Amino acid sequence: MPRLTLVALVVLLFYSPLVNAGKVLVYPLDGSHWINMKVLIEELHSRGHEITVLRPSDSWYIKPESPHYQSITVNSTAGFDEESFGSFVTTMVNMRREGASLWTRISLEYELVAHFYQMNKQVIEMVGEMFENTELMQSLRNAKYDLVLTDPGIGAGVLLGHRLGLPLVLNVRWTIQGEGHHAIAPTPLSYVPIPMTELTDKMTFPQRVKNILYYIFTRIQIWYITDPNYKPFVHRYFGNDVHYMELFQSADIWLMRNDFTFEFPRPTMPNIVYMSGFQCKPSKPLSKELEDFVQSSGEHGIIVMTLGTLVAKLPEDIAEDIAAAFAQLPQKVIWRYKGKRPSTLGNNTLLLDWLPQNDLLGHPKTRLFVAHGGTNGIQEAIYHGVPLVGLPLMFDQQDNFFRMKARGVAKVLDIATVNKDNFLEALKEVLYEPTYREKMTTLSNLHRDQPMKPLDRAMFWIEFVMRHKGAKHLRTESYKMSRIQYYSVDVVAFLLAVILLVFTVFISAVKFLWRRVFSRSKVKRE
Template sequence: YQRLACLQTWSANGGNILVWYTEGSHWINIKPVLETLINRGHQVTVLVPTVSMFMNTSEPSRFHYEPFNVSFSMEDIELIYEDLLHFSMYEMDQMSYLQIYIRFMDLMKTDLYYTLKYLDGVLKSETMMKKLKQGNYDVLLADPIYLGSDLTAEILGIPLVFTLRFFLAHNFERHCAQLPAPPSFVPAAMSKLTDKMNFSERLWNFLFYALNDIVLNHILWKEADKYYSEIKGKPTSACEVMGRADIWLMRTYWDFDFPRPFLPNSQFVGGLHCRPAKPLPEDMEEFVQSSGDAGIVVFTLGSLVKNITTEKGNIIASALAQIPQKVLWRYAGEKPDTLGANTRIYKWIPQNDLLGHPKTRAFITHGGTNGIYEAIYHSVPMVGIPMFGDQPENMIHMETKGAAVIVDLNSMKTEDLKDAINAVINEKTYKENILRLSSIYHDRPMSPLDEAVFWIEFTMRNKGAKHLRVQAHELTWYQYHSLDVLAFLLAVVLLLILLFIKTCSFCFQRCCGRKEKTKRKAE
């Protein structure tokens, strides 16, 4: 309750907050935090590149945008996303593990190239850096997925708060934040494993961590270190700079994730964007009410997937036409020939408000974190059609917790989708399990949004949070695992064994020597 008191009293003298640029669902997720900070009297300035798919500076906004120039076009960024989607949706299933890794490394190299180009627009621009230094900011808020915020905060001499869902194989969290992740029971991010692993799964988990560390060291950290060293003018480890962040706001919680160890400066705030439902537009509400007792199904594949192949569209539409519920489907592709009278297509839907509607029976989702958390918040069981990124991993979490059924997009038949929808609606265990997860979400001392705001303000009040930073950051890898201590103890044990052997040998020789002398005298 002390936290609640701080939230109520501290905003009298508002802070000056700088926000690092981000994209897609990451931007959607951070906006409620910014709105709340403004409501509490803080000034918020958002760095935004001149080329961005989701950060629209022309929209009415209560926070200030600080644009910076980049040396590439919107078409370049769209091609990257299209390439990623095509690989994830249509190529990956036809590839071996080796081919997937080679293709993935190529995609990562391309992404890193543009990431560093973004950084050039901030860190290599004298005009922009001069503006930022004159801004007198109290804290920088960023998602570490978009590199460079940590180096900027260090140059500006201000505290840094990170907000992160996860990085591949928990690489950022383990090596930079020093967040413990024992491979025996903490599944590596993107491994598609749960916390209940048999021997072969633990072996795969261990190898997944190790292989991804090797790949990321070669592709990501090697180039990031070079860039950071260039800016700093001396050899610099990008991971060490990232590790100096004051607070890590992890966008997950135990309703969604599996239990794991955490540190004082890592706070779990999953679902911070969730909110009660608002009334629907009049025409949409009329369609929803026409569903009667059967209710409705909400269907969306996220903000990045605009359409799918004609064949898949017809398979999905045919399945939806065979269920008794009315369906609201967010879809920008060609209207399927098999579309039923119970299904309406929209280019945009108020997802959260529909999930919070009392007539909603199921949510067909691509498995994005934001959508899953809204379904947990509103207690709606799910059918997952994951396609790329963290989506398969997210849906495995929900399936393991008994709140979802997964359908594979590439092999899906009409009956598969229809059966999955009927299962989550008609089998009561799915509703019971999602109600249990929703109860876990809501049963907290304060909401995740208030929790996030508290820690941002805490960092500003205390000019950082270095007192929460564990000493593990200052240890070498062998000190962290106490290998030097084990080596010393082993050496002591070996020395004692050697002394014991030498002593026994000496005593044996003395004893045998006396017997020999006695025998000779007797002769």
């Protein structure tokens, strides 16, 4: 009998994940954003949850088949096309190399604005087609999902979640209006820097002026890029009294892909859950060939270089200069690069189409990471305590590296002016100046010293939303208020009006009494 009881308990434990299994509908953002969304999907799958991923038919990284999820492919061109995106990146790099003139800066901003406008337009068109596809929408309703998990860098998942009436969890760093905190949390511009300003939380008066001007500029971008696409769509499907950002702000949980080892101190909200580095993990052993190459570096160690998932090659002259600089170092170099093999490449440098980034960064012989400044790569460098040399190319990468530079763990170069000499100088500075590694070790210790692993924290809150059908008790209703109400302009105006009225009545009463007393004294004298 005890043996049967033991068997029954084992069976019960084995099937226990399935008892509480939920159904999650995921609408991800392609490219590097998909890499971290995939981490959440795989972990949810391992816990017994059923995952369905919605993907455009031209998705680059999001595959239609996976052991971890089912997929629904929507016939659309709203995904990432490798060739066109590569062409866009090349254009951005070449424009930056033309110089630092005002015209070049304006041209760069225009290209970015045009790119994001077109991307938002395609997304809205795709969502409209989905909403009008009654068969698809009915099948999604019939599936009885517990929640929608989405990246608000595009609005499709948010719009779909509200259309289906499902709880909403965001895997967020950016929304369609910019950095995630700005959509949901109080953001005093006196000490919270606007992204891309390269400012810290300690600003002088001129820097606060700059911060305000950048904020106004971002509002103009939103007015041009986002409003024309989302406003009419939301008014059509959700009502004229609904602002599209209300749909984002009413999300139950915001899983924020950073924390305060990366972010400057700022106000936050109870439904913002920080999970910086959730994709990081202890390194695994390298392949024999790669381990042999690493070990051949001896006491000098290795340098790892990659420019992320979206950038496979550089202009040939820049690649030649980088290779020539690497060739002058005693360290071995592992460089993910798909472009033409540089003629200046040294015997110490190994070119690969793909490299196990996390496993290399966690290797004890890794001395330096040369990166483009994507959030994932920077967080893995922090986790493993590897100092950085930055070659930011576009989007938020310059801002990410500024934060690392401000903490003394990175040396940053401009892709427009990088050459063999200044690249070699930057490498040597970070390699041989011990403060870079010491400060990165301190940052790594701060990041790791927390009561719960970031991925476990994310899982807890996703499952919390499943169990309780949302997390309304953590969500502020301030997003429903107008700016006049939010900043209490109406209250201040009312109180000023009352004070003015009281003051007016008081002055009138004094005048009245004065006239009466004066008239009586005049009568007595007469």
